[in-house]
Amino acid sequence: MKRRLLLVSNSTLHGEGYLQHCQQHIRDFFGEKVTRILFIPYALHDRDAYAKTARQKFQSLGYELDSIHEAPNPVDAVRKAQGIFIGGGNTFRLLKTLYDHNLVSEIKKRVLEDGVPYMGSSAGTNVSTVSICTTNDMPIVCPPTLTAIGLVPFNINPHYLDTDPNSRHMGETREQRIMQYHEEPDTPSVLGLREGSVLLVEGNKATLLGTTNACLFIRGKPATQHEPGADFSFLLTDTN
């Protein structure tokens, strides 16, 4: 399988610039063969402003950036893309717009069959997995389904947040929410990527990059912690 994915938990770390924390991983990932990146800004309302921010960052890293919202035909833009980057924002809005433009199956085909490198950040990471059932976002719009692009056979929870023992707020903790997901039948494993974490997938190999530990939830088992460098290739088998 030609699959190459760079799945980032969050675009911006506190006190840093946009995509600063993972910029070396971005360079390593897209390398020198890719010269233009197709950017998908659908997760945010102001697509022009979003494309401008992303373009500035990618130009500083040596890549030209085309935003799909400026393309006359979005499906055609995906068919011609050398590399794809889907940015963060609202995951429901993002997935709905991908379906509205018939892009879900097209992106899947390009990445899995043609080996086009795919980078996602936050919502862009959520939509690369089995479903958006483990997003943190508010369901501000209703996509036709929660099933996502399915580039990997597990789910990710980006911006994973540890329980604050001093909190007096009584909403569910992140861990409780993921446990509730696993109360439902046939739900896949969930990798909680803390801010600062990145998952690199190359073919059937998956490796944790970045500066923070990841928290893995396998249905029916206690959650486990994993340090940067951890090999998550076992999550890429369909039976995890």
Place this chain on the structure above:
Amino acid sequence: MKRRLLLVSNSTLHGEGYLQHCQQHIRDFFGEKVTRILFIPYALHDRDAYAKTARQKFQSLGYELDSIHEAPNPVDAVRKAQGIFIGGGNTFRLLKTLYDHNLVSEIKKRVLEDGVPYMGSSAGTNVSTVSICTTNDMPIVCPPTLTAIGLVPFNINPHYLDTDPNSRHMGETREQRIMQYHEEPDTPSVLGLREGSVLLVEGNKATLLGTTNACLFIRGKPATQHEPGADFSFLLTDTN
């Protein structure tokens, strides 16, 4: 309109017992004519345990409690109910199960036409509004639509949480999430009920009860703060 609603932000305040913070409001709301409450536990996985917790509390307040998951015919149980209480948990699971059992239109009819008193807590409050688009919950299952029972023409965000200025977490704040909702067309006002807040609706009158201020988001306007006792009747007109 006969509508009578008691919409509670959260069942349990930090350090207190189940429904303790609003128990006097519950007594005042159901009064002495109602002797049995129909409880809907669908938002949690363990319905037996949930019904036991709710039954103990309501018995201590002088009411018998029937849980709908023990009824041979859920629609029939709603048709016969003197009063309804939908408890909190996962809002997506709750709404999906209400649709699975054909209860959405039946509850609406009973409450709006027959004047059956309706109490909701957290997820049970979310489903009483226009839609669950302003829930905080994880979309662990996919309901057929996000449109909810529609007992009021606005949305509520329960467990409303103020932005923590010291947080280094980069996920969207609650205010940002509701603002993103209002970037979408034709979205109704959103009443953010902090933990400890309760909204009482009687016919065309709505009043804030409880111990905390509520935060109101009207599309295109800055958010406003409202103290307990505030009159929110203007939200009950369809054109808010």
